[in-house]
Amino acid sequence: MTLLKxxxxxxxxxxxxxxxxxxxxxxxxxxxxxxxxxKQIQKETRAGVNQEEIQPGNMKVWSDPFDRKK
Structure with a gap:
């Protein structure tokens, strides 16, 4: 076997x-x-899905934690 050089x-x-x-x-x-x-595929597959209805444990739907309160 020869070495590569x-x-x-x-x-x-x-x-x-x-x-x-x-x-x-x-x-x-x-x-x-x-x-x-x-993004287009996600928009098509999530059409008609209400996130608040399927959120487990009565948790609120995700929101941006760094969003400034007004």
Whole structure:
């Protein structure tokens, strides 16, 4: 078995890094860039759902804790 030296080592490391990047792109990066698609799906699937009716334990629906009181 020969060790990778010189340009072959660089090509091997580049291949591994490229493979990992190509694998993670559709899972991690694409949803962050194209969030409108997922917002539209969420809007369609939650149509007609009243959150106050399905909230467990008589808890109030989530609100922003950092929102300033008026």
């Amino acid at each position: 010189g340009w072959r080592y660089g090509a091997f490391v580049g291949f591994i890094a490229g493979f990992i990047g190509a694998t993670l792109y559709p899972i991690v990066i694409s949803p962050m860039i194209n969030s409108d698609y997922y």
